[in-house]
Amino acid sequence: MNYIEKLDTIHLDILKEFGNIGAGHAxxxxxxxxxxxxxxxxxxxxxxSFNDMMEMAGGAEEEVVSVSLRIEGEVTxxxxxxxSLQQAESFISNMTGDTAFxxxxxxxxxxxxxxxxxxxxxxxxxxxxxLGDFTRLKLYPSVPELAIDMFGAIISYGLVESSQYGxxxxxxxxxxxxxxxxxxxxxxxxxxLLPDPLSFQPIFQxxxxxxxx
Amino acid sequence: MSSIGQIVKVGIADMNIVRSPDAIRTSGLGSCVxxxxxxxxxxxxxxxxxxxxxxxLAKTNHMNKxxxxxxxxxxxxxxxxxxxxxxxxxxxKIAGGAQMFQFNSQNSSFKIGPRNIEAVKQALxxxxxxVLAEDVGGNSGRTIEFDPHTCQLHIRTVNKGNHTI
Numbered sequence: 001m002n003y004i005e006k007l008d009t010i011h012l013d014i015l016k017e018f019g020n021i022g023a024g025h026a027x028x029x030x031x032x033x034x035x036x037x038x039x040x041x042x043x044x045x046x047x048x049s050f051n052d053m054m055e056m057a058g059g060a061e062e063e064v065v066s067v068s069l070r071i072e073g074e075v076t077x078x079x080x081x082x083x084s085l086q087q088a089e090s091f092i093s094n095m096t097g098d099t100a101f102x103x104x105x106x107x108x109x110x111x112x113x114x115x116x117x118x119x120x121x122x123x124x125x126x127x128x129x130x131l132g133d134f135t136r137l138k139l140y141p142s143v144p145e146l147a148i149d150m151f152g153a154i155i156s157y158g159l160v161e162s163s164q165y166g167x168x169x170x171x172x173x174x175x176x177x178x179x180x181x182x183x184x185x186x187x188x189x190x191x192x193l194l195p196d197p198l199s200f201q202p203i204f205q206x207x208x209x210x211x212x213x
Numbered sequence: 214m215s216s217i218g219q220i221v222k223v224g225i226a227d228m229n230i231v232r233s234p235d236a237i238r239t240s241g242l243g244s245c246v247x248x249x250x251x252x253x254x255x256x257x258x259x260x261x262x263x264x265x266x267x268x269x270l271a272k273t274n275h276m277n278k279x280x281x282x283x284x285x286x287x288x289x290x291x292x293x294x295x296x297x298x299x300x301x302x303x304x305x306k307i308a309g310g311a312q313m314f315q316f317n318s319q320n321s322s323f324k325i326g327p328r329n330i331e332a333v334k335q336a337l338x339x340x341x342x343x344v345l346a347e348d349v350g351g352n353s354g355r356t357i358e359f360d361p362h363t364c365q366l367h368i369r370t371v372n373k374g375n376h377t378i
Contacts, residue, residue, distance in 0.1 A: 050224070050264075051227075054240075059241075060225070060240035060241030060356075061240040061356050063371050070314075147313055148371065148372070149243075150241040150354035150355075150371055152225070152240055152242070152243065153242060153311065153354025153355070154313065154354070156241070156243040156244060156264070157244060157313065157325075159264070160244070160264070163264050163265055164271060165272050165273055166273050167277050
């Protein structure tokens with residue numbers, strides 16, 4: 001039986017709570033770093049086809065800024081912090097004081113890129129350490145890597161494990177937006193947590209609920 | 214040039230075929246490899262967006278053939294022949310298979326790009342289909358579009374510009 005078919009509503013609620021704890025801590029960290037109010041939506045847990053996944057941040061070809069990492073330990077998976085270019089530029093300007101920062105004219109050693117990398121480190125670190133504390137599961141994140149590229153090319157790395165089991169992926173997604181930037185409701189940042197298929201059992205066990213057999 | 218046709222889109226782990234004047238396209242190739250197999254005389258081309266090297270990796274009975282290099286290429290050839298392509302005239306162009314992340318991890322998933330390239334070349338070789346052009350490896354995502362009339366593969370990247378092979 002496919003692991004996805006064993007999931008009930010309660011399992012999806014648990015994953016949502018799992019995401020909520022991580023994202024809540026990450027939002028607080030982000031607010032502190034930027035000294036701005038950051039609004040983070042309640043996470044959604046989706047069972048998505050690979051092509052649905054491509055549409056979650058503007059399409060496969062959409063150019064985005066991403067800080068990605070691999071999680072090893074008792075739970076394994078991938079995590080992606082994905083921002084629109086515009087949103088990333090706004091965060092970088094805020095952190096470095098360089099209001100003219102643009103991804104159109106940068107070099108590899110740009111202070112702006114270091115700031116973006118560091119922001120990714122802080123956010124993913126706070127997200128994962130909150131999860132580890134809550135579940136008492138051992139999670140070992142890799143060094144996060146910065147990429148400025150097409151969303152599809154980036155996120156496809158998170159699909160590799162799941163693709164060996166089927167054509168769907170379970171994604172815990174949290175959207176964020178900067179509160180006082182403008183008044184539009186458009187979502188400009190995303191956290192995607194993609195646990196590997198064999199990691200759902202340990203997550204549910206740690207939180208006291210078994211999988212249906 | 215012939216009249217302008219439609220652009221047929223191929224998703225991830227998906228395949229399709231087109232006839233001129235239509236073109237065929239797939240977006241956001243990272244570690245995946247886009248394989249175009251075409252018959253210049255019949256003006257027909259097929260594309261498969263390969264995600265994994267080998268159908269032996271499948272841990273499930275239900276299988277999407279387009280996901281794997283071996284089964285995807287075999288299936289695409291079958292489709293092309295059914296549409297009138299001649300196997301001795303088939304040629305290929307390939308793009309993708311980037312290594313975008315290093316991740317200091319034991320997990321072999323992150324070397325999937327080079328493994329996909331190798332598996333695609335091996336499968337094409339087994340079917341005696343020559344690879345006339347390739348743009349593989351590196352660390353950039355690619356969007357590719359093939360026109361069966363000109364047999365040109367147009368490649369767009371975010372960081373390394375556009376070119377045609």
